[in-house]
Amino acid sequence: MPGSSRTYVHVWYCDDCHFGPLNISIDAHCVNCGHQRCSYCKVETHKAPRNS
Numbered sequence: 031m032p033g034s035s036r037t038y039v040h041v042w043y044c045d046d047c048h049f050g051p052l053n054i055s056i057d058a059h060c061v062n063c064g065h066q067r068c069s070y071c072k073v074e075t076h077k078a079p080r081n082s
């Protein structure tokens with residue numbers, strides 16, 4: 031599929047201390063307060079920057 035190689039990164043923000051963005055695939059816990067990501071944490075999808 032040409033042109034379908036867009037990459038998105040999922041980030042989340044700690045609902046406890048509002049730290050972020052954190053990478054969903056890397057950070058299972060908030061690196062600031064140690065809170066484990068839960069359904070109350072805000073999740074966003076960002077378009078990943080292209081590396082040249």
Ligand SMILES: [Zn+2]
Pocket residue numbers: 044045046047048049060061062063064065
């Ligand atoms: Zn936190």
Ligand SMILES: [Zn+2]
Pocket residue numbers: 044045046065066067068069070071
């Ligand atoms: Zn949470």
